[in-house]
Amino acid sequence: MLYKKIATIVLAITALQVSAGDFGHDVHWSYSGDTGPEHWSHLSEKYATCDSGKQQSPINITNSNKADLPPLQFNYNSFPLAIINNGHTIDILTDAAAGSLVIGTDSYKILDFHSHSPSEGAIDGKHADMVMHLVHSLSNKIAVVAVYFNKGEANPLLATLWSVMPKEVGDVQHHKDIQIDIKQLLPEDSNYYTYDGSFTTPPCTEDVKWVVLKQHMTISTEQLEQYNTLYSNNFRPLQPLNGRKVFSSN
Numbered sequence: 001m002l003y004k005k006i007a008t009i010v011l012a013i014t015a016l017q018v019s020a021g022d023f024g025h026d027v028h029w030s031y032s033g034d035t036g037p038e039h040w041s042h043l044s045e046k047y048a049t050c051d052s053g054k055q056q057s058p059i060n061i062t063n064s065n066k067a068d069l070p071p072l073q074f075n076y077n078s079f080p081l082a083i084i085n086n087g088h089t090i091d092i093l094t095d096a097a098a099g100s101l102v103i104g105t106d107s108y109k110i111l112d113f114h115s116h117s118p119s120e121g122a123i124d125g126k127h128a129d130m131v132m133h134l135v136h137s138l139s140n141k142i143a144v145v146a147v148y149f150n151k152g153e154a155n156p157l158l159a160t161l162w163s164v165m166p167k168e169v170g171d172v173q174h175h176k177d178i179q180i181d182i183k184q185l186l187p188e189d190s191n192y193y194t195y196d197g198s199f200t201t202p203p204c205t206e207d208v209k210w211v212v213l214k215q216h217m218t219i220s221t222e223q224l225e226q227y228n229t230l231y232s233n234n235f236r237p238l239q240p241l242n243g244r245k246v247f248s249s250n
Protein backbone atom coordinates (compact mmCIF):
# COMPACT_ATOMS: atom_id res chain seq x y z
CA MET A 1 0.00 0.00 0.00
CA LEU A 2 2.84 2.30 0.84
CA TYR A 3 4.48 1.62 -2.51
CA LYS A 4 1.21 2.46 -4.16
CA LYS A 5 1.08 5.68 -2.18
CA ILE A 6 4.67 6.60 -3.04
CA ALA A 7 4.07 5.60 -6.64
CA THR A 8 1.08 7.92 -6.77
CA ILE A 9 3.14 10.74 -5.37
CA VAL A 10 6.02 10.08 -7.75
CA LEU A 11 3.57 10.06 -10.64
CA ALA A 12 2.09 13.32 -9.55
CA ILE A 13 5.46 14.96 -9.20
CA THR A 14 7.09 13.69 -12.35
CA ALA A 15 4.01 13.22 -14.51
CA LEU A 16 5.67 10.10 -15.89
CA GLN A 17 3.36 7.95 -17.94
CA VAL A 18 3.75 4.86 -15.81
CA SER A 19 1.19 3.03 -13.76
CA ALA A 20 1.54 2.10 -10.12
CA GLY A 21 1.99 -1.46 -11.37
CA ASP A 22 5.10 -0.50 -13.32
CA PHE A 23 6.56 1.15 -10.27
CA GLY A 24 6.86 -2.18 -8.50
CA HIS A 25 8.88 -3.60 -11.40
CA ASP A 26 11.37 -0.81 -11.85
CA VAL A 27 14.70 -1.46 -13.48
CA HIS A 28 17.30 -2.85 -11.11
CA TRP A 29 19.75 -0.35 -9.67
CA SER A 30 22.41 -0.57 -6.98
CA TYR A 31 25.16 1.37 -5.22
CA SER A 32 28.15 -0.08 -7.11
CA GLY A 33 29.33 -1.52 -10.39
CA ASP A 34 27.37 -1.49 -13.65
CA THR A 35 24.11 -0.51 -11.96
CA GLY A 36 25.72 1.99 -9.52
CA PRO A 37 24.93 5.72 -9.15
CA GLU A 38 26.99 6.91 -12.14
CA HIS A 39 24.92 4.62 -14.38
CA TRP A 40 21.44 5.20 -12.93
CA SER A 41 20.34 7.64 -15.65
CA HIS A 42 21.23 5.12 -18.38
CA LEU A 43 19.39 2.19 -16.80
CA SER A 44 15.92 3.51 -17.64
CA GLU A 45 14.37 6.57 -19.28
CA LYS A 46 12.46 6.97 -16.05
CA TYR A 47 15.77 7.63 -14.26
CA ALA A 48 16.90 10.48 -16.54
CA THR A 49 16.54 13.08 -13.77
CA CYS A 50 19.36 11.34 -11.85
CA ASP A 51 21.69 12.93 -14.42
CA SER A 52 19.77 15.90 -15.86
CA GLY A 53 18.36 17.17 -12.56
CA LYS A 54 19.77 20.40 -11.16
CA GLN A 55 18.40 20.02 -7.61
CA GLN A 56 19.73 16.62 -6.66
CA SER A 57 20.42 15.12 -3.24
CA PRO A 58 22.41 14.41 -1.16
CA ILE A 59 24.64 17.46 -0.74
CA ASN A 60 27.55 18.61 1.36
CA ILE A 61 26.40 21.45 3.62
CA THR A 62 29.18 23.97 4.07
CA ASN A 63 27.57 27.41 3.89
CA SER A 64 24.09 28.22 5.12
CA ASN A 65 21.94 31.31 5.38
CA LYS A 66 20.26 32.02 8.70
CA ALA A 67 16.56 32.47 8.07
CA ASP A 68 13.37 32.92 10.05
CA LEU A 69 12.26 29.29 9.67
CA PRO A 70 9.26 27.77 11.44
CA PRO A 71 10.04 25.31 14.25
CA LEU A 72 9.55 21.60 13.54
CA GLN A 73 6.71 19.88 15.35
CA PHE A 74 7.02 16.11 15.38
CA ASN A 75 3.48 14.93 16.11
CA TYR A 76 4.20 11.22 15.91
CA ASN A 77 2.17 8.42 17.52
CA SER A 78 3.21 4.86 18.26
CA PHE A 79 2.32 2.31 15.60
CA PRO A 80 2.79 -1.47 15.13
CA LEU A 81 6.02 -2.39 13.37
CA ALA A 82 6.07 -3.27 9.66
CA ILE A 83 9.60 -3.82 8.36
CA ILE A 84 11.04 -4.79 5.00
CA ASN A 85 14.44 -5.62 3.57
CA ASN A 86 13.89 -4.09 0.12
CA GLY A 87 17.28 -4.89 -1.38
CA HIS A 88 18.59 -1.35 -0.88
CA THR A 89 18.05 -0.82 2.85
CA ILE A 90 15.88 -1.80 5.81
CA ASP A 91 12.67 0.19 5.60
CA ILE A 92 10.10 0.69 8.36
CA LEU A 93 6.58 1.37 7.12
CA THR A 94 4.20 3.44 9.21
CA ASP A 95 0.42 3.22 9.37
CA ALA A 96 -2.29 5.82 8.88
CA ALA A 97 -2.26 6.77 12.58
CA ALA A 98 1.53 7.29 12.86
CA GLY A 99 1.18 11.05 12.78
CA SER A 100 2.88 13.92 11.07
CA LEU A 101 5.60 16.53 10.95
CA VAL A 102 4.28 20.07 11.07
CA ILE A 103 6.42 22.80 9.50
CA GLY A 104 4.71 26.16 9.83
CA THR A 105 1.21 25.65 8.43
CA ASP A 106 2.13 22.46 6.52
CA SER A 107 1.37 19.06 8.01
CA TYR A 108 3.33 16.23 6.37
CA LYS A 109 2.23 12.64 7.10
CA ILE A 110 5.02 10.22 7.92
CA LEU A 111 5.22 7.39 5.35
CA ASP A 112 8.35 5.40 6.21
CA PHE A 113 11.91 5.64 7.48
CA HIS A 114 15.13 3.88 6.50
CA SER A 115 18.90 4.24 6.83
CA HIS A 116 22.08 4.60 4.80
CA SER A 117 25.60 3.85 6.03
CA PRO A 118 27.85 5.82 5.92
CA SER A 119 25.50 8.79 5.80
CA GLU A 120 24.16 10.20 2.59
CA GLY A 121 25.01 13.84 2.72
CA ALA A 122 27.78 15.52 4.66
CA ILE A 123 28.27 18.56 6.84
CA ASP A 124 31.50 20.49 6.28
CA GLY A 125 32.70 17.52 4.24
CA LYS A 126 32.16 15.03 7.05
CA HIS A 127 29.92 12.00 6.63
CA ALA A 128 28.31 10.45 9.70
CA ASP A 129 28.38 6.69 10.37
CA MET A 130 24.71 6.39 9.46
CA VAL A 131 21.76 8.57 8.52
CA MET A 132 18.11 7.87 9.09
CA HIS A 133 15.72 9.32 6.51
CA LEU A 134 12.16 10.00 7.68
CA VAL A 135 9.97 10.35 4.61
CA HIS A 136 6.77 12.42 4.73
CA SER A 137 4.18 13.62 2.27
CA LEU A 138 1.66 16.42 1.97
CA SER A 139 -0.52 15.81 -1.10
CA ASN A 140 2.15 15.45 -3.80
CA LYS A 141 4.97 17.18 -1.92
CA ILE A 142 7.63 15.12 -0.14
CA ALA A 143 9.61 16.23 2.91
CA VAL A 144 12.51 14.13 4.18
CA VAL A 145 14.08 14.61 7.60
CA ALA A 146 17.70 13.44 7.87
CA VAL A 147 19.00 12.43 11.29
CA TYR A 148 22.71 11.72 11.49
CA PHE A 149 24.08 9.00 13.77
CA ASN A 150 27.66 8.65 14.99
CA LYS A 151 29.22 5.89 17.07
CA GLY A 152 28.51 6.18 20.78
CA GLU A 153 25.70 4.98 23.04
CA ALA A 154 23.29 2.38 21.70
CA ASN A 155 19.94 3.65 20.46
CA PRO A 156 16.95 1.89 22.08
CA LEU A 157 14.71 1.97 19.01
CA LEU A 158 17.48 0.65 16.76
CA ALA A 159 17.93 -2.21 19.26
CA THR A 160 14.27 -3.14 18.76
CA LEU A 161 14.36 -2.73 14.98
CA TRP A 162 17.62 -4.59 14.42
CA SER A 163 16.43 -7.53 16.59
CA VAL A 164 13.81 -8.31 13.94
CA MET A 165 15.69 -7.00 10.90
CA PRO A 166 14.85 -9.30 7.94
CA LYS A 167 18.12 -10.85 6.74
CA GLU A 168 16.77 -11.69 3.29
CA VAL A 169 15.23 -9.41 0.69
CA GLY A 170 11.51 -10.05 0.72
CA ASP A 171 8.02 -8.95 1.64
CA VAL A 172 6.95 -6.69 4.48
CA GLN A 173 7.04 -8.42 7.87
CA HIS A 174 4.39 -7.33 10.36
CA HIS A 175 5.03 -7.40 14.10
CA LYS A 176 1.74 -6.35 15.64
CA ASP A 177 3.15 -6.89 19.14
CA ILE A 178 5.98 -4.34 18.67
CA GLN A 179 5.04 -0.67 19.04
CA ILE A 180 7.37 1.87 17.44
CA ASP A 181 8.00 5.31 18.91
CA ILE A 182 9.78 7.32 16.20
CA LYS A 183 10.68 10.06 18.68
CA GLN A 184 13.44 7.76 19.97
CA LEU A 185 15.29 8.56 16.75
CA LEU A 186 15.13 12.32 17.27
CA PRO A 187 17.59 14.61 19.07
CA GLU A 188 16.36 17.07 21.72
CA ASP A 189 17.38 20.07 19.69
CA SER A 190 15.38 20.37 16.49
CA ASN A 191 17.31 23.19 14.85
CA TYR A 192 17.84 22.37 11.22
CA TYR A 193 19.16 23.10 7.76
CA THR A 194 16.75 23.03 4.86
CA TYR A 195 17.15 23.03 1.08
CA ASP A 196 15.34 21.92 -2.09
CA GLY A 197 16.50 18.53 -3.30
CA SER A 198 15.46 15.17 -4.66
CA PHE A 199 15.00 11.49 -3.88
CA THR A 200 18.46 9.99 -3.43
CA THR A 201 17.40 6.82 -5.24
CA PRO A 202 16.06 6.34 -8.77
CA PRO A 203 14.03 7.97 -10.24
CA CYS A 204 15.75 10.87 -8.36
CA THR A 205 12.51 12.89 -8.45
CA GLU A 206 12.98 16.56 -7.50
CA ASP A 207 10.82 19.00 -5.54
CA VAL A 208 11.69 17.27 -2.27
CA LYS A 209 11.99 19.46 0.82
CA TRP A 210 15.05 18.36 2.83
CA VAL A 211 15.29 19.00 6.55
CA VAL A 212 18.67 18.10 8.04
CA LEU A 213 18.77 18.09 11.83
CA LYS A 214 21.86 19.75 13.28
CA GLN A 215 22.13 17.73 16.48
CA HIS A 216 23.30 14.19 15.89
CA MET A 217 22.25 10.95 17.58
CA THR A 218 24.39 7.96 18.53
CA ILE A 219 24.51 4.31 17.50
CA SER A 220 26.64 1.69 19.21
CA THR A 221 29.49 0.01 17.34
CA GLU A 222 27.59 -3.28 17.61
CA GLN A 223 24.41 -1.76 16.21
CA LEU A 224 26.32 -0.25 13.32
CA GLU A 225 28.03 -3.59 12.61
CA GLN A 226 24.67 -5.37 12.74
CA TYR A 227 23.30 -3.06 10.08
CA ASN A 228 26.51 -3.19 8.04
CA THR A 229 26.41 -6.99 7.84
CA LEU A 230 23.35 -6.45 5.62
CA TYR A 231 23.98 -3.00 4.18
CA SER A 232 27.10 -0.90 3.93
CA ASN A 233 28.06 1.78 1.45
CA ASN A 234 24.40 2.08 0.45
CA PHE A 235 24.69 5.79 -0.17
CA ARG A 236 24.50 8.03 -3.23
CA PRO A 237 27.56 10.28 -3.71
CA LEU A 238 27.32 14.02 -3.02
CA GLN A 239 25.57 16.05 -5.73
CA PRO A 240 26.42 19.57 -6.96
CA LEU A 241 24.56 22.49 -5.39
CA ASN A 242 24.07 24.29 -8.72
CA GLY A 243 23.53 27.62 -6.97
CA ARG A 244 20.99 26.36 -4.44
CA LYS A 245 20.94 27.99 -1.02
CA VAL A 246 20.85 26.10 2.25
CA PHE A 247 18.90 27.82 5.03
CA SER A 248 19.54 27.44 8.74
CA SER A 249 17.02 27.81 11.58
CA ASN A 250 19.51 29.30 14.03
Ligand SMILES: [Zn+2]
Nearest residue numbers: 114116133200
Ligand atom coordinates in the same frame (compact mmCIF):
# COMPACT_ATOMS: atom_id res chain seq x y z
ZN1 LIG B 1 17.21 7.57 2.07
